[in-house]
Amino acid sequence: MTFSLERVETPALVIDKAKTLRNIQRFQDFCDQRGLASRPHIKTHKSAVLAHAQLAAGAGGITCQKIGEAEVMAEAGIRDILITFNILGQEKLQRLRALAARLDRLAVVADNEDVIEGLAQAFAFADKPLSVLVECDTGAKRSGVQTPAEAVELAQAINMCKGLEFGGLMTYPSLGGGADVLAFMRATLNMLQSCGIACPVVSSGGTPDMWQAESAGIITEYRAGTYVYNDRSLAERGSCKWEDCSAYVLATVVSRPTRDRAILDAGSKALTSDLLGLEGYGAILGHPGARMVGLSEEHGIVELEPGKTLCVGQRVKIIPNHVCVVSNLFDQAWLLDEHGELSTLPIDARGCVT
Amino acid sequence: MTFSLERVETPALVIDKAKTLRNIQRFQDFCDQRGLASRPHIKTHKSAVLAHAQLAAGAGGITCQKIGEAEVMAEAGIRDILITFNILGQEKLQRLRALAARLDRLAVVADNEDVIEGLAQAFAFADKPLSVLVECDTGAKRSGVQTPAEAVELAQAINMCKGLEFGGLMTYPSLGGGADVLAFMRATLNMLQSCGIACPVVSSGGTPDMWQAESAGIITEYRAGTYVYNDRSLAERGSCKWEDCSAYVLATVVSRPTRDRAILDAGSKALTSDLLGLEGYGAILGHPGARMVGLSEEHGIVELEPGKTLCVGQRVKIIPNHVCVVSNLFDQAWLLDEHGELSTLPIDARGCVT
Numbered sequence A, B: 001m002t003f004s005l006e007r008v009e010t011p012a013l014v015i016d017k018a019k020t021l022r023n024i025q026r027f028q029d030f031c032d033q034r035g036l037a038s039r040p041h042i043k044t045h046k047s048a049v050l051a052h053a054q055l056a057a058g059a060g061g062i063t064c065q066k067i068g069e070a071e072v073m074a075e076a077g078i079r080d081i082l083i084t085f086n087i088l089g090q091e092k093l094q095r096l097r098a099l100a101a102r103l104d105r106l107a108v109v110a111d112n113e114d115v116i117e118g119l120a121q122a123f124a125f126a127d128k129p130l131s132v133l134v135e136c137d138t139g140a141k142r143s144g145v146q147t148p149a150e151a152v153e154l155a156q157a158i159n160m161c162k163g164l165e166f167g168g169l170m171t172y173p174s175l176g177g178g179a180d181v182l183a184f185m186r187a188t189l190n191m192l193q194s195c196g197i198a199c200p201v202v203s204s205g206g207t208p209d210m211w212q213a214e215s216a217g218i219i220t221e222y223r224a225g226t227y228v229y230n231d232r233s234l235a236e237r238g239s240c241k242w243e244d245c246s247a248y249v250l251a252t253v254v255s256r257p258t259r260d261r262a263i264l265d266a267g268s269k270a271l272t273s274d275l276l277g278l279e280g281y282g283a284i285l286g287h288p289g290a291r292m293v294g295l296s297e298e299h300g301i302v303e304l305e306p307g308k309t310l311c312v313g314q315r316v317k318i319i320p321n322h323v324c325v326v327s328n329l330f331d332q333a334w335l336l337d338e339h340g341e342l343s344t345l346p347i348d349a350r351g352c353v354t
Helices: A017-034 A048-057 A067-075 A090-102 A113-123 A148-159 A178-194 A232-237 A323-327 B017-034 B048-057 B067-075 B090-102 B113-123 B148-159 B178-194 B232-237 B323-327
Strands: A012-016 A062-064 A080-083 A105-110 A130-136 A164-171 A202-205 A221-223 A247-258 A261-264 A282-284 A291-295 A300-303 A315-320 A332-336 A342-346 B012-016 B062-064 B080-083 B105-110 B130-136 B164-171 B202-205 B221-223 B247-258 B261-264 B282-284 B291-295 B300-303 B315-320 B332-336 B342-346
Touching: A012 A017, A017 A048, A048 A062, A048 A067, A048 A342, A062 A067, A067 A080, A067 A090, A090 A105, A090 A113, A105 A113, A113 A130, A113 A148, A113 A164, A130 A148, A130 A178, A148 A164, A148 A178, A164 A178, A178 A202, A232 A282, A232 A315, A247 A323, A282 A291, B012 B017, B017 B048, B048 B062, B048 B067, B048 B342, B062 B067, B067 B080, B067 B090, B090 B105, B090 B113, B105 B113, B113 B130, B113 B148, B113 B164, B130 B148, B130 B178, B148 B164, B148 B178, B164 B178, B178 B202, B232 B282, B232 B315, B247 B323, B282 B291
Parallel strands: A012 A332, A062 A080, A080 A105, A105 A130, A130 A164, A164 A202, A202 A221, B012 B332, B062 B080, B080 B105, B105 B130, B130 B164, B164 B202, B202 B221
Antiparallel strands: A012 A247, A247 A261, A247 A315, A261 A300, A282 A315, A291 A300, A332 A342, B012 B247, B247 B261, B247 B315, B261 B300, B282 B315, B291 B300, B332 B342
16 A cells, blocks of 8 residues: 555654664664573564564564463464563463463563462463563562562472473663662572572563663563654653654644644644653654643644744654553554555554553 | 453453443533533543433533544434534545534534635535534633634634534633633624624533533533543542542552552553642542552552551552543443443544544
């Protein structure tokens, strides 16, 4: 299908194909140089096509956050998946069993004994053991055990369960928390070794600090998600260049109520309200002085720079603050190739909340 | 289908049927008493079933924000729709023509001449004229003409176009801006009268101030959306009682990393990041001291009150800050009836961004 960008109805999510593939390759090359296995998180693109592109570039498997996402990726033929979320409840455990049977390798995480107990019950009579990594809170203050001793305790508990095997350590670091990750993991590895417990994987992640990722003989695997598209939060932070942002929301100026106010047809239903510590709701490319000062569901409110204008009907490209949540709002994106041709990019795992 | 709430996988959006129908009836009764036509905004529920419930209670028609929403509602048999958004662009205008042909009455808004020109071109040879209301900015600082004189100018421009007819005045008021609405509309009506222009409708809206809505011989129609479910922003503001909040997100405690921290499986993909001026990302029913201090996409981070606890596996009900954006994140909700029975409630117009 050939279809020009001018005819795409707004608001729309547009993905620059060449930039996206370049982002994928650059991160894979970096991991290869550092001796890190890469395991991209699909939460950003939620696209089977792009997950396959990441595997083709050299990733050993993918990361998902929800069983529903993993089910979609399994359906698309992906065979090695890590789900970095505590899984609880009979319904979810049944789905996990069925998912494991379809894959070459499924791994999950746990940071407490209730989760391990549920997994053990579900996999006690499975054909192959489920790999369970212990999630460690190395400073991000989200999920995860608080100390190396707790991590070792859970590793032992996992290995004592029929149907489960300790798959390693996993963490989502705090911003700039690379040294904390290394310290926590080094201490835990030492304790595991003293107990004679093998630790096949030490998995860290996160796009903001990924170019600082060092294996240091400790980290074996890196999970990154946002790097595939990048976004305003990463560009403002210096984690990527603006020209590496490969996803934008195309919007139309629908109203010019005053000299200094323009209204776009992209609000929180297209851009989300995520600020991620920034001012404003997105960066309008080519209009650095125009500030996105407010969003309602369908309206984006722009304060114009004195002397600069935007006309009703004019289209603008907005780099969103946080692209992962944006791709969850569109049923499909438009993939723009280097010849200016558009094709649809289904966002296969959109809305997989469970 | 009978299916108990205990078996519903989390996160889930649950709608209390009786409370929702009570909210619908109460607002309709209020409008009837005040002599206001009610035209509910479907953006909150995005559900054909609930739109029909609003019509059955006495609403004359519905309000949509996007053509896509209106198309879904037309498909469901609804025949009178106002779209309160400037519509621009060939593709959208074609869809609008097709939509008009399916309805008994379609009205749209305009706040500038470019929009009117596009509508006029699209409807010049239509079977029946398109009703166009002029959107007025009465203080909310979003879209809308700034002065009564501009409103009259656009009304004249509309009436001069073959295929269009001036349908009245429309505004989305600022919070507490009822007096500003009346002043703007009174002045505009006087000027319209001087010019001999009939004004069939003066439409105001918004749930936060709806119980203060007065026709005052000026307002003829009221559009409200959020009232159907209500939410934390309305309850905190006193616009509704907590027991009138009929939608909640059901979530599970998946981790208890520290004594004072609990992690829920509902993050910004279930609750959105909308704060609407509040602190925290939602109210956990029955746990008033527990504060939802952070969200990532799939994690809700809760700070517990000293001495109070939440256990791994425990389920909680969260009243979201802003329910309209929440229902846009789920493909379906669960409708809970007074006997505790559940049925699915499709969110038909979810994701209609264009």
